[in-house]
Amino acid sequence: MLRSFHDGPKKIARRAKNKHIGRKIAKKMWKFPFLEGLRMKKTLLQQTKIGEFLTIGVEMDQDEIGLYVASADVSASCAFKFDEWKKFVQAINKANEEFKRVILD
Numbered sequence: 001m002l003r004s005f006h007d008g009p010k011k012i013a014r015r016a017k018n019k020h021i022g023r024k025i026a027k028k029m030w031k032f033p034f035l036e037g038l039r040m041k042k043t044l045l046q047q048t049k050i051g052e053f054l055t056i057g058v059e060m061d062q063d064e065i066g067l068y069v070a071s072a073d074v075s076a077s078c079a080f081k082f083d084e085w086k087k088f089v090q091a092i093n094k095a096n097e098e099f100k101r102v103i104l105d
Contacts, residue, residue: 045058053072065085068077
């Protein structure tokens, strides 16, 4: 994943899946920081208020999905690879089913 132009072009290129294109983009990003906007970032869930002081959002980058949760006094974020995201969603769905079972009993 292209983390930041602060990492340096060689380090960014090593992380890129397509080494040739990764090097080209990394060099351009290193020389021109405004090109960092070329990253393939997509918002999957806009910042959404889910409680009085609780907000959640999800964004997808080239090879990971970022989840952030924020309240009035603290915030947390976590980055998932795509396969980790699928497992995370499955675990949340399983917990939700258990929650529904407990509430209905």
